[in-house]
Amino acid sequence: MDDDTDAAQLRARIALLRREVYSREGAQSPLVDAVDPDSGASLRLRANELELRDAERRLRNLTQPDGSPDALAGTVVGTALREDQPPSGTAADQTAGDQTAGGDTAEMLPRRSRPSGLIAAASVVGVLLAAGGFALGRVQPLESPPAPVETNARAVPGPAPGLAALDSVQTPDAVPPVLLGSGIAPSSIRSFGNFGSTSQDALTYIARSVSGLVCLAVVLPDHTNSLTCVSESRFSAEGLRLRLSTAETVPAPGDEGVAEPVYYEYYWAKDGSLSMSSNSRTFAVGDGT
Secondary structure, eight states: OOHHHHHHHHHHHHHHHHHHHTSTTGGGSOEEEEEOTTTOOEEEEEHHHHHHHHHHHHHHHHHSOTTSHHHHTTOOOOOOOOTTSOOTTSHHHHHTTOBOTTSOBOOOOOTTHHHHHHHHHHHHHHHHHHHHHHHHHHHSOOOOOOOOOOOOOOOOOOOOGGGGGGGSOOOGGGSOSSOOOTTBOGGGOEEEEEEEETTEEEEEEEEEBTTSOEEEEEEOTTSOEEEEEEOHHHHHHHOEEEEEEEEEEEEOTTOTTOEEEEEEEEEEOTTSOEEEEESSOOOOOBBOO
C-alpha cells in the first residue's frame, strides 16, 4: 500500500473521529491519561480525542518532509570523523610520533605517566596564581562589582488563581447543548453557571483550546453562542471579557429619541469570579455559580 492510499485512509478516519469527538455522545467518552509524543507533556483527555490526535500525528508524519520534528527525533548531531582519521585517545593517536631512531615503534607509556605530569604542572600553576593573587591583593584593592543594568523588562505574572477551575473534575452539566467550536478540547469544558438576561437564562462555560488558549463561552437558550479566547499569560494579567449584543434596543444615554442595541458583557476575572453587566440592567458580581 502506497503513501497516498495510507494518507487517504487516515484523512477519512480523522473526519470520522472529529464528528465523534465533537458530538454530544462523544463527550461522554471516558477520560484517560496520556503523554504528548511531541512535547512530552502529560495530558488528560477523552479516549476518542486521544485517538484523533494520534491519527492526526500519523498523517503529519506521512505527508511532511523528513525535516519535520518527528522525522528528526532521535537524530544525534555531532562532528563526523574522516575515514583516515582515528578517534582521539586511541592507540594510533598515542603511538604517532613516538618512534625510536631505529624506526621501531616505542612502547606506549603507562597511562599514569600523563596524569602525574598534568598534576605536577597544575600544581606549579596553582602556586604561581596563589602567589600572584597575594601580591596583587597587597598592591591594589579589589574592585567593587558593577552596578546592575536597568532594563524596561516587566516581570511575567504567574498563573492566575482563576485557571484552577479548568483543572477541576468535569461534571455531567459541563457538556453544552451545542458545539462551542471545532478548536475547543471537549474534555477541558467546565460549566460556569448562568445569569438571567431579561426573560431568558444564558449558560456560561470555560475551556481550553487544542492550542492551549483559555476560553470563555456563552450559550443562549436559542442555542446561539459566542466564544472568545486569550493566552494564559494574558488572562493572568487582565482576565477575560466577552460582550454580545441582542436584537433588543434601549434609549441611548443623553440622546433623546436615539436607541442602541442591548449588550451583555461577561467578565471572568483572574481571581476566578464571574460577573455580568448590561446597558439595560445591573447585575451583582458573583462567582458564576
